[in-house]
Amino acid sequence: MSLPASADVPADASAGVHADVHAGVDVGGGGIRVRIEGDGVSAHGEDPAPVPRERGRVDLHRLAARIAAVIEDTGPGVDRLAGMAIGVTGLPGLVSEPGTLWNALGDRFGLGALVVAGDMVTTHVGALGFRPGVVVAAGTGVITLGTDLDGVWNQADGWGHLLGDHGSGAWVGAQGLQAALRAHDGRMGGSPALLERMTARFGHPLDLVALVYQSGSPAHHLASFAPSVAEAAREGDAVARRIWTEAGRQLAQTAVAAAAGLEPVFSWGGRLFDAADLLMEPFQSTVRALLPDARFTPPLGTSADGALALAEAAASVRPRHPYLYVFTRTDAPSAQPLRRTH
The missing domain is CATH 3.30.420.40 (ATPase, nucleotide binding domain)
Structure with a gap:
């Protein structure tokens, strides 16, 4: 699959909006790592605490709050994002409702699109850059x-x-x-x-x-x-x-x-x-x-780099459940529930 370098998201001229800024988030056993790039912004952040879990599953509500805190600490003044991609450990298997992350983060950051993928997908994209x-x-x-x-x-x-x-x-x-x-x-x-x-x-x-x-x-x-x-x-x-x-x-x-x-x-x-x-x-x-x-071939980048690439290309990314989900303003989980395909 050949994907463009960035998503085509309309600019928003309101105060505090950075229409060309994207965030890539890597959620692994070693914590949360974030890359924010675009519109003159280039920042990295990290929360090394273990991934929050509830009865063995990833607790997406607490995870969303921690992701938001890292983004806000990493990119002060960036309160709106064109797109975000999150590579999550435990997907598939230990993440039951990936749309929870859209519900928690979509409006908070004014996202045009959110990609939620297993961290194996973001690691793959980071290492090989969309190549097989x-x-x-x-x-x-x-x-x-x-x-x-x-x-x-x-x-x-x-x-x-x-x-x-x-x-x-x-x-x-x-x-x-x-x-x-x-x-x-x-x-x-x-x-x-x-x-x-x-x-x-x-x-x-x-x-x-x-x-x-x-x-x-x-x-x-x-x-x-x-x-x-x-x-x-x-x-x-x-x-x-x-x-x-x-x-x-x-x-x-x-x-x-x-x-x-x-x-x-x-x-x-x-x-x-x-x-x-x-x-x-x-x-x-x-x-x-x-x-x-x-x-x-040595890896081109990290899982956080792969998440950033997916965020930039979100408009052209095709879902592949249960490994890869895409949410947009016209495809919110409440309006159009996602169905698993194999």
């Missing part, structure tokens, strides 16, 4: 999308830290903490280096157990240990290095599964890939072992 291919989005969780943004939409993993997310930050952190607890118990397969780091970060193992099992966002706490696993690996801990090698292999297997029906072009996004040397070699070598003609 496979993008692994790996942060606290992991979800992979292979798509041509037209007829092929292959999702692999994204099943959450209890059922999937293999190779994700939460997976790496959990593997590291399990190795630390093995060392604490004196069981085989433990890592004293990881035990030392676990104790420094969380205290006694019982404190860790209380934190994780009583938390509304256990994956966030598990993923917070991934940098410690990377540190131990770089300092020579064999257990930690094996964890990162296996993470790369898991991500590679997921990527190959999502490549069906597409040219084997692969890219990536998400903060887990900050581990670079620990992750990239096993990831790419495993993909090449499974698909010898695989090609890798």
